[in-house]
Amino acid sequence: MMRKLVAGIDIGGTTTSYVLADSEGNVLADGTMPTCGFGSFDEYASVLALRIKELSESLGSVHSLVAAGAGAPSVDFAAGEIVSAPNLPWKGRLPLSGLLSEYLGGIPVCADNDANAAALGEMMFGGACGMKNFLMITLGTGVGCGIVAGGEIVHGERGMAGEFGHMAYERHGGRQCGCGRKGCLEAYVSAKGMVRTLSALMAETHEDSEFRNLPFNAIDASDIASAASRGDRLALETFRITGRILGEAVADAVAFADPQAVFFFGGPTASGDLLMSPLREAFRSSAGPLWKDNVILELSSVDAGRAAVLGAAAMAWKKHSMRPHIGEN
Ligand SMILES: [Zn+2]
Structure with missing residues (x-):
């Protein structure tokens, strides 16, 4: 049987951290990349999605990435967009959930303020x-x-x-x-x-x-x-x-x-x-x-400073549980 995983992402002003976690909050793999140095937010999102896909593939074909959650500064939770974040290199409204979902093959992606993700992680695992x-x-x-x-x-x-x-x-x-x-x-x-x-x-x-x-x-x-x-x-x-x-x-x-x-x-x-x-x-x-x-x-x-990424993973599980699971085992 396929083992379902979600990605939990924490987008900081300097570094972006991500984990792949199961529904118990166990981290199976993790990574980091710089947040700055990309030509556009679109390019950043595509590189981040690629890193996550590669990490997921490295775990073998018995694992399936079913959703992702991202914590970032100044997120409009309802829209899944970053809004004029003073500490990120891109200005205006950035379609975080939409772009990540597109680059991750259409899986559901939710986004929330990074502090909210960390609060959720502390509530569930800390x-x-x-x-x-x-x-x-x-x-x-x-x-x-x-x-x-x-x-x-x-x-x-x-x-x-x-x-x-x-x-x-x-x-x-x-x-x-x-x-x-x-x-x-x-x-x-x-x-x-x-x-x-x-x-x-x-x-x-x-x-x-x-x-x-x-x-x-x-x-x-x-x-x-x-x-x-x-x-x-x-x-x-x-x-x-x-x-x-x-x-x-x-x-x-x-x-x-x-x-x-x-x-x-x-x-x-x-x-x-x-x-x-x-x-x-x-x-x-x-x-x-x-x-x-x-x-x-x-x-x-929360172990290893992972409150935000695990909270983001918990948001992803919640998002996954809310969609219809037709044809999944
Ligand atoms: Zn201020």
Whole structure:
């Protein structure tokens, strides 16, 4: 009997990750490719589909790819389209589900915001198992938030709920954000925002740092994490500032969402307590009395940072289960 598989895809500003998974969430194969460097979104989608087809074929003919799910920034869930994502190289409305389905031979494809995919993955395979109300905050090139209320993902009127990164941190002025506004949270706590904080610290102080002789475009958030683990003071201070800003923003977010827990997912969270200690401290000192000691703040506990791809795979299974299965075994 054919073994059915789905593809789970996570499209980040820098890297695209994908897995082939069975209905239990077991990953049979995985891969990554760069998100940037393609002539058009159409070309990117065709290369991604080809990679997935090749990966599926490498598992042998007993496997059959029946659906795909994709998480990406700024997705209109109902339309399956990416809409003006500030952190992707293509502008306007991008028909993500439609193009992937076409290039994958017509299988059903669904798309949702990457933070929603990660929230679903955490709910099915991680620390949010059994939870009805929680937030999943994703940190990377951008900053997003999946909102789960009453056990369901909140999509909002336009499919765009949870644009946490574009809430104001600096209400007047502040750093330019990729969305066109100034002062958004994302310009401070995304991977790029952390590099900007490090840059500001270098300009403001005479503290020695291993970054003093490096051009800024050569530094990324993972370099700041490694330098912090070696005790670089400016790198440590960058984490303290980032954790504090994020902790204060989370304190505001719990006041309107009233979650049982807030989970954190994405590159900068790999540094663990470097980020989480100042984050928890800032949360406790700024959250309201109802929440400050009563909301769980934890890193995603899905294995190998796979919350988003497994959540996307879970969406694909749901999509597959909704279509008629005429003639399938
Ligand atoms: Zn913004």
